[in-house]
Amino acid sequence: MTIAAEHSMLNPVSIFMEADIVVQAIMVGLAIASIWSWAVIISKAISFSALNRQANAFEDAVGSGRSLEEIAAQAGPNPVHPLPRMLVIALSDWREARTRGLTSEAQGGLLMARIDRALDSLIAREGQRVENGLGVLSVVATSSPFIGLFGTVWGIMNAFGAIAGAGNTNLTTVAPAISEALFATAIGLFAAIPAYIAYNKFSIDAGKFTGRLESFADDLQAAVARRLSSGPAADSRREV
Template sequence: MTADASMMNPVSLFMEADLVVKAIMIGLAIASLWSWAVIIDKAIKFAGLNSQATAFERAVGSGRSLEEIAAQAGPDPAHPLPRMLLIALTDWREARGRGALTENQGNMLMARIDRALDSLIARESQRVEAGLGVLSVVATSSPFIGLFGTVWGIMNAFGRIAEAGNTNLTTVAPAIAEALFATAIGLAAAIPAYIAYNKFSIDAGKFTGRLESFADDLQAAVARRLGGSVGSSAREV
């Protein structure tokens, strides 16, 4: 009984498996490690992005001037929110540097800022979604690859059983267990990848929505400045 039990541990099941099944198990193990690397990387990055976004939004809502906050962020910030602020303020300063703005010039400025912010949001959305394809592939394909390994292993197991001419449980169980082990590995790779893919897809959507909301706030702030600028120009006339 001790010998039979030892045959059921994962190492023994792998060592006794067919060469094709071994290759499938190794491939699934590599896919699982790859997906876990993506999961850990995404968890760290999303935590950092959201933490920095919260701090920056708190600074913007503190009542300080946007120019002061932009200066504090530096000329080339890594986070997209301060980059969006720099884009809006840079376009605003360039437009105001040419003198008072007419209504048409103000509309053109708003359209230019809108396009620039949309372009940045699109790039950032692609960046935060990078790697999710790996999780999707692992989640959807691993169970089927593991099932193929199981079917292949069972076919070979029945062949060995037929050659031995012995169909009692002690003969059948280890051979079937070797085959089913491939499906178990496939599920072990697929389940975390599936859960993480759905979670990070939702997180990516929320972060993109956060960028879009901040872009709307920036455009509203510029529009208020334009209203004051156009009003001042009309009074001068």
């Protein structure tokens, strides 16, 4: 085998161009899956970074000693981030109930139940939203190695066909088919490994963020409960 032939066998472009049409289709599909998964990875990394950065800033504001009403007013009536939106929802229900008059313990219980349902609904929606895209990573991580393996099997079949056609097992005869088979496996792993790592990382991040929302919801409900027990005088105090 000449040096030029050996170099061609190690050149990914040459391997692709000389591969069987089925193996080429597999390689293209895996490359598209890899690009798609990397797009999701970059998008989720940016998204989680922004969510946590804004959550840190909001929690710092809540812990600064300012009243919850002031923080909610600064966030606006329709905040994008779920933490200030939870605060706005809880205070809105509280103000509505106070306007109507909390004349009994039963009414206070109904207020707490309404706030609890609203916060739970918001947490469920946000949990689904932060998990968007993870299904793509899961599919790429689990299916890419098997798709690459199919390309490997097809390439090995081509190698046996070349042996049968040439009537010998010379390396020159089987090397192209073996190269394309192993290259298909490599592309499958190249697509699967980053997707698998990212899927696990972002699943953990999504769980942590949902837990963060649930903890804040518990704090908000405790704050409203203290206001119910303390009466109107506690309305403007910092309770979380």
